[in-house]
Amino acid sequence: AQSVTQLGSHVSVSEGALVLLRCNYSSSVPPYLFWYVQYPNQGLQLLLKYTSAATLVKGINGFEAEFKKSETSFHLTKPSAHMSDAAEYFCAVSRGGAAGNKLTFGGGTRVLVKP
């Protein structure tokens, strides 16, 4: 079975500082990997995705993530945090095949941005 671990349920960063959210996955085959963002009282929005093309993936709002197979990681970064980045972020994985379109989500990391 596949699983996703997000280290840290809460992260606090200062405005302008680096944002780093960690995600590790377990999958027996090369996975599809996603990051979603959830703003208060809203649904989840796709930030970026890895689907076996370039290992460094750029998404919306200045976020990017790097797929590292040797570390089974897909960490999300943004060089300079903005107040509007305060939200909850979810990493998700699927391996396709028999799993079909089914995604497994991590527990989420809530980001607080301090002025």
Added chain:
Amino acid sequence: DAGVIQSPRHEVTEMGQEVTLRCKPISGHNSLFWYRQTMMRGLELLIYFNNNVPIDDSGMPEDRFSAKMPNASFSTLKIQPSEPRDSAVYFCASSFNLGDGYTFGSGTRLTVV
């Protein structure tokens, strides 16, 4: 495209009552998913459909929960009878293929008192 549309946005009901949540997926998407989100348990997949057929309902918590997808443009999640512990935000999501990920609706916040 208007995205995934869920109704109602908010529902407050008394324990024991039947609750029906509705979802209209994006036109052309062939997979539909129902999730429940709570502070304690995070995001839980309840059930998903592919081409209107239920594929995996192992996340449905109890027989009180049921879901249907009578056609490609409509799905319902029903709770009968409802209990206070069912209070949560319920999300519907749809997808065309795995590489595109999911598109989520805005959710239905259910409160059972």
